[in-house]
Amino acid sequence: MENKSTRQEYIHDLAELQNKVIQMGELVTTAIERATHSLITQDRDLARQIMKEDDDIDDLTIEIEDFSLLLIAKQQPIAHDLRVIATSFKIASDLERIGDHAFDIAKTAKALAAEKQPVELLYTPQLAETALVMVKQAMKAYREADIVLAEAVCRQDDELDELFARSFTELSGAAVNDIVKARQQAQLLFVARYLERIGDHATNIAEWVVYLETAERVRKLR
Amino acid sequence: MDDKMQVERLNLFYGAAQALYDVSLRVPEHSVVALIGPSGCGKSTFLKTLNRMNDLVDGVHIDGRVTLDGQDVYAPDTDIVLLRKRVGMVFQRPNPFPMSIYDNVAYGCRVHGVTDKKVLDEVVEQSLQGAALWDEVKDRLKTSAGGLSGGQQQRLCIARTLAVAPEVVLMDEPCSALDPISTMKIEELVSELKQRYTIVMVTHNMQQAARVSDRTAFFLNGKVIEYDDTNVIFTKPAQKKTEDYITGRFG
Numbered sequence: 001m002e003n004k005s006t007r008q009e010y011i012h013d014l015a016e017l018q019n020k021v022i023q024m025g026e027l028v029t030t031a032i033e034r035a036t037h038s039l040i041t042q043d044r045d046l047a048r049q050i051m052k053e054d055d056d057i058d059d060l061t062i063e064i065e066d067f068s069l070l071l072i073a074k075q076q077p078i079a080h081d082l083r084v085i086a087t088s089f090k091i092a093s094d095l096e097r098i099g100d101h102a103f104d105i106a107k108t109a110k111a112l113a114a115e116k117q118p119v120e121l122l123y124t125p126q127l128a129e130t131a132l133v134m135v136k137q138a139m140k141a142y143r144e145a146d147i148v149l150a151e152a153v154c155r156q157d158d159e160l161d162e163l164f165a166r167s168f169t170e171l172s173g174a175a176v177n178d179i180v181k182a183r184q185q186a187q188l189l190f191v192a193r194y195l196e197r198i199g200d201h202a203t204n205i206a207e208w209v210v211y212l213e214t215a216e217r218v219r220k221l222r
Numbered sequence: 223m224d225d226k227m228q229v230e231r232l233n234l235f236y237g238a239a240q241a242l243y244d245v246s247l248r249v250p251e252h253s254v255v256a257l258i259g260p261s262g263c264g265k266s267t268f269l270k271t272l273n274r275m276n277d278l279v280d281g282v283h284i285d286g287r288v289t290l291d292g293q294d295v296y297a298p299d300t301d302i303v304l305l306r307k308r309v310g311m312v313f314q315r316p317n318p319f320p321m322s323i324y325d326n327v328a329y330g331c332r333v334h335g336v337t338d339k340k341v342l343d344e345v346v347e348q349s350l351q352g353a354a355l356w357d358e359v360k361d362r363l364k365t366s367a368g369g370l371s372g373g374q375q376q377r378l379c380i381a382r383t384l385a386v387a388p389e390v391v392l393m394d395e396p397c398s399a400l401d402p403i404s405t406m407k408i409e410e411l412v413s414e415l416k417q418r419y420t421i422v423m424v425t426h427n428m429q430q431a432a433r434v435s436d437r438t439a440f441f442l443n444g445k446v447i448e449y450d451d452t453n454v455i456f457t458k459p460a461q462k463k464t465e466d467y468i469t470g471r472f473g
């Protein structure tokens with residue numbers, strides 16, 4: 001470790017930066033997983049716990065941003081190196097937003113857990129599963145520089161959007177004369193929206209992976 | 223843009239040792255072309271083929287074609303003095319002649335037979351202006367060029383090259399002996415000069431190549447590995463070797 005040249009150190013730093021993004025991805029996927037679990041099991045304590053942990057995700061975002069800027073200032077990166085830094089910056093921001101949505105879901109779970117009447121979740125678990133898989137796959141594509149997988153994630157977003165549309169119809173249509181149920185379903189509508197947004201951010205991440213590896217924008221390829 | 227110079231399938235040997243292999247490259251008019259690559263890969267050798275500076279070396283053998291405005295530079299009837307006037311060169315180390323600032327700049331014109339003092343005065347002022355040196359030396363034109371700083375000397379050498387109204391300016395690592403401020407001045411100058419001249423520049427500074435050039439050629443072991451728009455070379459080079467070199471992962 002001691003005798004590394006400045007160039008080797010730089011290459012090491014780039015890997016370190018990517019590791020921080022991967023680590024952040026892990027925190028965020030865990031947050032979604034647990035937020036959904038707290039919703040399904042109506043577990044208030046778990047929901048509270050997740051809300052607290054969002055600070056760790058925010059701290060890591062700042063760490064990634066600062067580290068990226070430091071590397072730009074010191075090394076004047078170009079080509080793939082520059083894309084590593086630029087995409088780390090962008091992916092960290094998408095992950096941070098996903099983390100915020102996991103926080104929002106946990107907050108809703110906490111509110112719903114206070115209800116006496118059991119909550120009818122309808123499509124919510126399925127939406128949550130799809131969104132979670134998208135984030136996991138996007139981060140796997142990032143970790144393994146797998147463009148094919150990244151492109152598959154982009155396509156999966158259509159599936160999630162469709163699921164969201166169905167969910168919306170179900171949740172907004174039912175329970176006009178059951179006040180408690182109507183309130184629960186309004187909450188679940190928000191959850192569905194958060195999950196749909198999570199899918200959008202996962203798609204962004206996947207698009208950044210393609211850009212990182214090819215220097216091409218996905219929108220242009222389509 | 224029209225090509226000011228074209229090089230086709232150039233092979234160069236120093237005695238039995240081949241230094242350039244099948245180099246083909248076009249230099250568009252009013253552009254800056256940067257040549258990059260590791261030490262010993264043939265950048266200076268290539269640069270010198272453009273105005274036949276290699277003719278001065280014993281045992282050099284050259285094949286292929288180099289044209290200036292479509293005319294073969296290596297044709298037997300080429301006037302070499304005229305060629306070097308049209309294709310001027312600035313070297314790595316500033317090499318002012320041991321004479322006054324004024325005489326340094328006027329030198330080339332005098333060699334080409336200009337004696338009218340008024341004409342010479344004008345050329346000297348314009349060339350020094352063109353090299354962004356005029357304001358710093360206008361009050362001491364008759365003093366020795368040796369008294370200038372390294373950065374000023376390099377700009378003086380550029381002025382001396384500009385004084386004979388070249389069309390192409392070749393620069394071999396013009397900033398390698400300069401501090402960051404002089405380097406910045408030369409870079410500014412290069413971007414201005416390309417309005418009127420065509421520039422081919424060797425540099426070991428990647429950021430400099432990225433900042434000042436329009437096209438970049440990557441040389442390796444006497445071959446051109448990649449030649450493309452500078453924006454492409456520094457963002458998504460097609461060749462892995464190019465990427466490895468510009469990002470410092472070589473060897």
Ligand SMILES: Nc1ncnc2c1ncn2[C@@H]1O[C@H](COP(=O)(O)OP(=O)(O)OP(=O)(O)O)[C@@H](O)[C@H]1O
Binds near residue numbers: 259260264
């Ligand atoms: N006058 C010469 N006689 C024999 N060999 C030469 C001569 N000049 C250069 N060479 C050889 O030709 C090859 C290319 O040299 P050249 O000076 O063109 O490299 P370069 O790319 O300009 O390197 P640097 O970045 O160090 O200036 C080298 O192997 C060098 O040793």
Ligand SMILES: [Mg+2]
Binds near residue numbers: 265267394424
């Ligand atoms: Mg050289």
